[in-house]
Amino acid sequence: xxxxxxxxxxxxxxxxxxxxxxxxxxxxxxxxxxxxxxxxxxxxxxxxxxxxxxxxxxxxxxxxxxxxxxxxxxxxxxxxxxxxxxxxxxxxxxxxxxxxxxxxxxxxxxxxxxxxxxxxxxxxxxxxxxxxxxxx
Amino acid sequence: xxxxxxxxxxxxxxxxxxxxxxxxxxxxxxxxxxxxxxxxxxxxxxxxxxxxxxxxxxxxxxxxxxxxxxxxxxxxxxxxxxxxxxxxxxxxxxxxxxxxxxxxxxxxxxxxxxxxxxxxxxxxxxxxxxxxxxxxxxxxxxxxxxxxxxxxxxxxxxxxxxxxxxxxxxxxxxxxxxxxxxxxxxxxxxxxxxxxxxxxxxxxxxxxxxxxxxxxxxxxxxxxxxxxxxxxxxxxxxxxxxxxxxxxxxxxxxxxxxxxxxxxxxxxxxxxxxxxxxxxxxxxxxxxxxxxxxxxxxxxxxxxxxxxxxxxxxxxxxxxxxxxxxxxxxxxxxxxxxxxxxxxxxxxxxxxxxxxxxxxxxxxxxxxxxxxxxxxxxxxxxxxxxxxxxxxxxxxxxxxxxxxxxxxxxxxxxxxxxx
Numbered sequence: 001x002x003x004x005x006x007x008x009x010x011x012x013x014x015x016x017x018x019x020x021x022x023x024x025x026x027x028x029x030x031x032x033x034x035x036x037x038x039x040x041x042x043x044x045x046x047x048x049x050x051x052x053x054x055x056x057x058x059x060x061x062x063x064x065x066x067x068x069x070x071x072x073x074x075x076x077x078x079x080x081x082x083x084x085x086x087x088x089x090x091x092x093x094x095x096x097x098x099x100x101x102x103x104x105x106x107x108x109x110x111x112x113x114x115x116x117x118x119x120x121x122x123x124x125x126x127x128x129x130x131x132x133x134x135x136x
Numbered sequence: 137x138x139x140x141x142x143x144x145x146x147x148x149x150x151x152x153x154x155x156x157x158x159x160x161x162x163x164x165x166x167x168x169x170x171x172x173x174x175x176x177x178x179x180x181x182x183x184x185x186x187x188x189x190x191x192x193x194x195x196x197x198x199x200x201x202x203x204x205x206x207x208x209x210x211x212x213x214x215x216x217x218x219x220x221x222x223x224x225x226x227x228x229x230x231x232x233x234x235x236x237x238x239x240x241x242x243x244x245x246x247x248x249x250x251x252x253x254x255x256x257x258x259x260x261x262x263x264x265x266x267x268x269x270x271x272x273x274x275x276x277x278x279x280x281x282x283x284x285x286x287x288x289x290x291x292x293x294x295x296x297x298x299x300x301x302x303x304x305x306x307x308x309x310x311x312x313x314x315x316x317x318x319x320x321x322x323x324x325x326x327x328x329x330x331x332x333x334x335x336x337x338x339x340x341x342x343x344x345x346x347x348x349x350x351x352x353x354x355x356x357x358x359x360x361x362x363x364x365x366x367x368x369x370x371x372x373x374x375x376x377x378x379x380x381x382x383x384x385x386x387x388x389x390x391x392x393x394x395x396x397x398x399x400x401x402x403x404x405x406x407x408x409x410x411x412x413x414x415x416x417x418x419x420x421x422x423x424x425x426x427x428x429x430x431x432x433x434x435x436x437x438x439x440x441x442x443x444x445x446x447x448x449x450x451x452x453x454x455x456x457x458x459x460x461x462x463x464x465x466x467x468x469x470x471x472x473x474x475x476x477x478x479x480x481x482x483x484x485x486x487x488x489x490x491x492x493x494x495x496x497x498x499x500x501x502x503x504x505x506x507x508x509x510x511x512x513x514x515x516x517x518x519x520x521x522x523x524x525x526x527x528x529x530x531x532x533x534x535x536x537x538x539x540x541x542x543x544x545x546x547x548x549x550x551x552x553x554x555x
Contacts, residue, residue, distance in 0.1 A: 043226035047334050051309075051310025053314060055314070085374075087295070089226065090385040124378040
């Protein structure tokens with residue numbers, strides 16, 4: 001499998017293929033995020049829009065914790081669009097706002113499949129993950 | 137002697153001009169430490185903070201070994217957050233005054249904290265009770281928590297509404313690109329607002345506002361071909377949200393609360409002379425009420441200029457072996473914080489309800505002038521001078537004793553993550 005990092009800082013027009021090995025086709029696919037700030041004294045606010053197979057999953061704010069998307073075979077050929085909005089609110093820190101490290105991890109039946117990280121630096125960042133899941 | 141002195145000063149003293157400490161200052165000034173620790177006269181360095189009933193029980197169990205109390209144990213817990221994964225997560229609704237009808241009760245419940253501590257006893261705390269291990273149990277709650285400055289709150293509320301509104305746009309784009317049939321747009325928006333945890337927890341008025349702005353920005357029967365136009369709408373919301381957030385972050389301490397604050401706290405101390413749980417004697421009980429008012433007199437967004445006016449009323453009931461008298465304390469403090477330094481003056485008057493025959497007066501007092509200077513983010517220098525009482529009627533007649541205490545505070549903190 002040679003998936004490239006699907007997390008983008010600006011929204012792609014298309015949904016590139018995201019390959020998952022056929023051996024996982026009956027397994028449940030889930031995703032998690034982990035976000036850390038590189039400076040203390042700042043608060044982080046994260047919200048997500050997550051749409052899979054044309055349906056909003058409405059996950060809670062904060063980092064995603066193994067959000068189930070469905071079995072891989074049900075997701076074959078389907079689109080996933082995740083938009084995570086990261087805001088930094090100053091507490092006791094000083095400007096400029098800290099950079100953020102954002103990691104998106106895919107799991108099959110709870111076991112880590114692939115993990116991708118991007119660094120974002122700004123007051124407010126939007127990170128886009130648009131993929132078309134493909135079983136190969 | 138030193139220990140009881142610590143009990144007295146922690147209630148009204150201790151602040152510095154460091155950002156973290158200013159942010160926590162009101163909390164600190166109301167009751168500097170957990171009531172259970174204060175009543176025992178200890179400042180534990182390692183406080184356990186259980187976040188679920190099972191952790192709580194485990195921690196209580198770890199305080200005993202073979203039915204014997206462990207010394208120097210400290211625990212503080214907030215039951216409201218038990219079992220909640222998001223207990224450490226920043227929630228902007230905690231800072232906005234217009235969050236909803238159940239706002240007040242919820243805020244009070246979120247602030248209720250119980251503390252539990254053990255410590256070897258000090259003769260000034262327990263008088264002539266047989267020495268052993270002291271067990272302190274305490275609670276505290278914030279009855280009024282103040283508010284953000286009006287300008288910050290306005291920008292923060294606007295950022296909050298705009299970012300949450302983008303969820304509607306993004307969900308719509310995702311569904312349209314996933315070939316979903318949206319149907320009636322208003323019904324779709326209502327469904328999203330009730331299904332999305334972030335949107336559904338917003339105050340109703342904000343939900344209506346978001347829905348209205350969303351419906352105004354999106355074609356009535358959107359299709360996939362409308363996505364570029366919808367994307368333009370979301371980008372404009374994001375740009376405005378960013379502008380609001382930059383404005384919030386341009387303040388030196390945007391989340392500093394001001395206005396009226398009020399904290400209620402109580403604690404009791406029991407003594408286990410032979411370290412056994414089932415052989416404990418009540419030593420004292422105390423209640424504090426700590427009102428304060430903060431004036432943010434800052435004229436520059438990136439500066440710190442704060443005046444705090446605080447008071448404390450405290451009642452302490454002692455068993456006769458500790459002190460034949462109960463205490464009624466009343467005190468006040470005024471503090472000015474400017475950038476890296478702060479200056480404060482405080483005075484506490486103590487009245488003894490039963491004056492022993494060998495004591496001249498039924499009252500005593502303490503005063504203190506404190507200067508602190510933040511050397512850097514981690515180190516603050518502080519010096520306090522004044523007159524002190526020792527808090528026990530047996531030695532009530534020496535309030536004129538002068539004292540001066542100086543030192544450095546060191547702070548270490550963790551980075552925030554999204555969990």
